[in-house]
Amino acid sequence: MRADNSMRLSPSVSYGSAQHQEIEKRLRAEAQPIHYQGELGPLARLFYTNLALSLLTLGIYRFWGKTHIRRYVWSQFEILGERLEYLGTGRELLLGFLKTAAFVAILVIVRQFGPEFVDPTGFWVVGIALGTSAAFGFLFLAAQFSAQRYRLTRTAWCGIRGSMEGSAWPYAFKTGGLFIVSALLIGLLIPWWRMTCLELRISASRFGSMRANLEPGRSVCFWTFMLGSLIVGVTNTMVGYLVLDVVPTVENARLAEALQFILPLVALLLVLPFAFAPYYASVQHEIFNNLSFFDKDAGYLRFASSITAGGVLWQMFTALLILVPTLGLGFPLVMHRWLKFSADNLRVGGKLDPAALRQATEAMPKTSEGLLEALDPGIL
Amino acid sequence: MTDDRYYDGQTATAHRVTVTPLGNTLLIASTGDPALARWPIEDMRVIDANKVTGALNFGRVSDPAPRLVLHESPQRQQLLDANPHLKEWRSRAAKHGWSVGLAWTVAGLAIATLFYFGWRDGSAYLARFVPKPWEQKLGAHIYKAITKNLTICEGNGGKAALRQLVDRLAPPELQKDAGKKQEGITVDVVDMKLPNAFALPGDHIMVTSGLIDIATSPDMVSGVVAHEIGHLDLRHPTQSAISNLGISATASIILGGSGVGDVATLLTILSYSRKMEHEADIRGLDLLKQAGLRADGMAAFFKVMKEKFEKDGHSLIPDWLASHPGLDERADYTKADTSGTTAMTDSEWQALKDVCKVR
Numbered sequence: 001m002r003a004d005n006s007m008r009l010s011p012s013v014s015y016g017s018a019q020h021q022e023i024e025k026r027l028r029a030e031a032q033p034i035h036y037q038g039e040l041g042p043l044a045r046l047f048y049t050n051l052a053l054s055l056l057t058l059g060i061y062r063f064w065g066k067t068h069i070r071r072y073v074w075s076q077f078e079i080l081g082e083r084l085e086y087l088g089t090g091r092e093l094l095l096g097f098l099k100t101a102a103f104v105a106i107l108v109i110v111r112q113f114g115p116e117f118v119d120p121t122g123f124w125v126v127g128i129a130l131g132t133s134a135a136f137g138f139l140f141l142a143a144q145f146s147a148q149r150y151r152l153t154r155t156a157w158c159g160i161r162g163s164m165e166g167s168a169w170p171y172a173f174k175t176g177g178l179f180i181v182s183a184l185l186i187g188l189l190i191p192w193w194r195m196t197c198l199e200l201r202i203s204a205s206r207f208g209s210m211r212a213n214l215e216p217g218r219s220v221c222f223w224t225f226m227l228g229s230l231i232v233g234v235t236n237t238m239v240g241y242l243v244l245d246v247v248p249t250v251e252n253a254r255l256a257e258a259l260q261f262i263l264p265l266v267a268l269l270l271v272l273p274f275a276f277a278p279y280y281a282s283v284q285h286e287i288f289n290n291l292s293f294f295d296k297d298a299g300y301l302r303f304a305s306s307i308t309a310g311g312v313l314w315q316m317f318t319a320l321l322i323l324v325p326t327l328g329l330g331f332p333l334v335m336h337r338w339l340k341f342s343a344d345n346l347r348v349g350g351k352l353d354p355a356a357l358r359q360a361t362e363a364m365p366k367t368s369e370g371l372l373e374a375l376d377p378g379i380l
Numbered sequence: 381m382t383d384d385r386y387y388d389g390q391t392a393t394a395h396r397v398t399v400t401p402l403g404n405t406l407l408i409a410s411t412g413d414p415a416l417a418r419w420p421i422e423d424m425r426v427i428d429a430n431k432v433t434g435a436l437n438f439g440r441v442s443d444p445a446p447r448l449v450l451h452e453s454p455q456r457q458q459l460l461d462a463n464p465h466l467k468e469w470r471s472r473a474a475k476h477g478w479s480v481g482l483a484w485t486v487a488g489l490a491i492a493t494l495f496y497f498g499w500r501d502g503s504a505y506l507a508r509f510v511p512k513p514w515e516q517k518l519g520a521h522i523y524k525a526i527t528k529n530l531t532i533c534e535g536n537g538g539k540a541a542l543r544q545l546v547d548r549l550a551p552p553e554l555q556k557d558a559g560k561k562q563e564g565i566t567v568d569v570v571d572m573k574l575p576n577a578f579a580l581p582g583d584h585i586m587v588t589s590g591l592i593d594i595a596t597s598p599d600m601v602s603g604v605v606a607h608e609i610g611h612l613d614l615r616h617p618t619q620s621a622i623s624n625l626g627i628s629a630t631a632s633i634i635l636g637g638s639g640v641g642d643v644a645t646l647l648t649i650l651s652y653s654r655k656m657e658h659e660a661d662i663r664g665l666d667l668l669k670q671a672g673l674r675a676d677g678m679a680a681f682f683k684v685m686k687e688k689f690e691k692d693g694h695s696l697i698p699d700w701l702a703s704h705p706g707l708d709e710r711a712d713y714t715k716a717d718t719s720g721t722t723a724m725t726d727s728e729w730q731a732l733k734d735v736c737k738v739r
Contacts, residue, residue, distance in 0.1 A: 037432050053481050057488030064480055075428055075437075082394065083430065084436070087444065090480070158394055159387030160446045208392060298392075354392035360443065 031101040031304050031349030036339050040074035044332040046072055063097065064090030073339060079157060079348055087161070088154035088368065096150070096368030103139060107132050137179075141197075142172035146367035148201050153362075158354060160208035164201075164360035169199055191225035191279070192218050198287060210293040210301070216286035224279040224309075231275035239267045269324070273316045278309035288346060298357035301350040307342075315341050384437075384453070386416060389445025400449065401459045410447065419448070422461070430581035438466075503623035507615045512582070515618050516563070519582025526570070526578070526586065531736075533569040533589060538735025541728035542567055542605075545598075546585065548671045548723075549606050551613055554583060558694035565612065567605075575685070577604050579660075581613035581618050589736040594684060599677025601732065602668065602723035603714075607678065610663030615646045616656045624651065661714050668716075673723050675716035 050065025067090040074086035111132040114124075145168035152162030175197045182189030195218050205212040243260055250256040289304035315338060322330040386408050395416060400407045406424065408417040419440060426687040427437040427447075436456065450456045460467040517732040534541075534693045546567050556564030569583045572731040575591040587601070595601050611617065652660070661678065686707040686717070724732065 039431070042431070053485065057484040058492060060484045060488050061481060064484070068477075071428070075430075085427070085447075156445075158392035159389045159445050160392045161445075240514075311691075352395060357392040359390050380559075 025307055031302070031347035033251070034343045034346045034348055035078040036076055036343035037078060038073060038336065038339060040333060040336045042072060043069070044258060047332040047335075051111060051237060054337065060094070063093035066090070066093060074155065074340075077343065080208040080352075082158050085156045086154055088150070090191075092150075092366070093368045099190040100139075100143070104136075107135055107139075107265055112358065134176075138172050138176050140173050141179075143369050144175075144197065144364065145171040145201060145204075148205070150365055150368045152207075153360075153364040154207055157207070158357075159359075161360045162202050162205065162207045162358060163360040163364075164205050165206060171204070175200065191221045195221055195283070195286065198283075202287070202291065206360060206362070207293055207359050208295075208298075209356075210295040210298055212291065212293050214287065214288070214291050216290045218286070220282045221286055224282040225276075228276040228279045230271060235271040235275070237269050239264055247340070251291065269320060273320070274313055277312040277316060281307050281309040281312045284345075292350075295357065298353050301352055304347045304349070305345055307345040311341065385447075385449045386410070386669065388417065389443065389447070389622075399448070399455050401455070401462060406459065417446070421463055421466075424463075424466060425464055432677050444536070453581040472599050473687040504615075504617045506622055507619035510622075512563070516582035517650045518621060519584050521598070521663075522580050523584060527568075531718075532584055533571055533736035535735035535737065536730070538569065538733070539729030540603075541724055541732045542569065542587070544728070545602055545723055546609070548673065549602070549609050549667045551609075551670075552665065554609065554612060554689055563608070565609065568573065569735050571638040571730075575688070577608050578720055579608040579617055580630075583611070583612050585612070588701060592732055592735070594688065595681065596684065596728045597677060597680070598724035598732070599674045599722055599724070600684065602673055602676070603664065603675070603678030603681050604663035606667045606673075608664075609658035609667055611652065611656070613663055613667075614656070614659055616652055619658070621693075657710075661710060665716060666715060669720070672720050673716060674720040675714075676718055677723070679711045680712045680717065682714065703727040 044071050044351065046065070050068065052133040053061040054065055057303060066087075067088055071086045075083045077084045091380065111128060113130075114128040146162070152164055155162050175193070177192050182193040195216055199214050199216060202212050202214040242263055246261070247256050247259045250259065283309045284305050288303040291303050293301040313366070317336045318337065322334050384397050386397040387393070388395070394409075395410045397408050397410050397416060399407070401421065404421055406419045406421055407415065408419065414547065422439050423442050424438055424658045425441055428618075429437045430449075433450050433451060438450065438489050440446055463470050465472070485677060498684075547564050551608065553562070554565050556562060562700045563583065565583045566587060567587070567593065570588055572588040573589060573590045576588045577591055577595045578586045585605065587605065587608075591604060592680050595604075664678060665675050668678070689707065
């Protein structure tokens, strides 16, 4: 279900009209900042306690640790004077993980041993490998949808929960099909595909009785993605040339050996993250500047992002400066800085009647989405 | 009106409220509604505290949606003082956190211990479910790795004598049976000085010419062959592959993946535990007795090996004989009387002795 354009601001204003632009301008000016009030100390304490207990329990405690950190971080975000609340539990994360682990184990067993049962020749080996890869990709896409559903239903503001309409399977079929199309076009359509995934997911989202609507532009993201790809391509060529043609001419064998190792590493650390900073910033812009929540009784909420590529670059650069010398132990500081940076660059405004914003009616899933939790290395 | 707020969980309205504890109930009042809500205090819980404002966030156990945010006030203090389960929320939360942490730490350590100590028994259990064709594939890789630089002895008389011995000793489930699609045990002699014998996955036995040379009677060879058939019957090769290499590496070798060319990796499969060697000895003795053959050759062979060990040192003795269980101990518990027939006729024994001389 997609809200029509006129619903983006209020029922009487049509999208793109002069009146709409005027409202948009006023909205930007009136929008209130989102505050992140968290402090480094409590976050670091949670992080190191979780790290120690996760090691002791062979990773099992991770699910509870993640929940504690989410509960803390959520509660420190203040939107329109009201704090967010995280409602999830560690048990739900663990159960979700176990459920998905069982699925993945079945896929791995079919992939490893399947050909032995039918015919261990080329056709079946390739067929089963392709089939299980496709099933895994499909599962991953469905997981994107259900992970968002889990997080939304576990996020409350003023006692009102988020939710999602529809099922993960049609989403996985649609985005899976589009991925194959964009992959056939040598990946040129990847930024378009990613934005489509986001659009489908966000448009299925609700907050209480308000429905989310996202109609992002795609051209800026396409060009920033191409810029990133170009930078990576040029860097790869240069590093390849240096390692294969220049380094072997260095007389000092030890230095040559060290350079062969260091050059690609430096390129990987310095160039790759920075190459896609403009792309990241443009995606954030397209999402938040085109995102609205609307309910005919409650009104609407809109967001505005002021994130810049330079800001993202600076965050990444400082993150590297913190993470590399501390061997990753400085992660709480990076996370704290990133959360503040994200909040500082986001504003929210609109016209909302809280008395008319009703509780979500969609059912809450009983467990988390385990696949993304398992693959997601982030602490959030 | 204070900054205290109440959210009913039905709409997003932030009601500005005052609260009054009335016995077991907390009365929540707003300007428009003096009895907006009544919360049974027993049903209340503290969710968290706002670090900036110091406000406490209350919820209900029976209903996850409503919230009550109370700032520092005499009413809040009265509520907390009268109800330890609310006042001690921090220590309760910490206690809960530590008990969850401790429970999972114990669970984690228990799982690790179970894996560490239970892996061999677990692999014995798993080995039973590995289909024979997979074992044969695994065995074929090891066979290829071992025989790469060795010669297989082709003396027909010797091969036939050994074949006949294996057929006499093998239990029904290891006999060749076309009806049951059983391939039976295959056996080879390799030209190698080191006295040794191996049981490979996929029901294959290898005996070195060095072992035949050192044996002073066919009953010693039958003892060793019975011991190796014991390994096969108990599915030790597959069990050893799983416990030494892990499931995924074993599967990858079966499927021709990485590790196939690595002889050292493949040979770790053939290093059996002390318990497995003991089991194979006992099973071997049973097989000898069931076949009506003399069972004293096994103990005699261990004695010969011990003498060789004392004479030549450790390097010329294969691991499975030199290490565990001790040769003395093994000679002791495999001791048997001289009843039963001898394993081969003189001419068969001679042919086996010459098996590597015929090219």
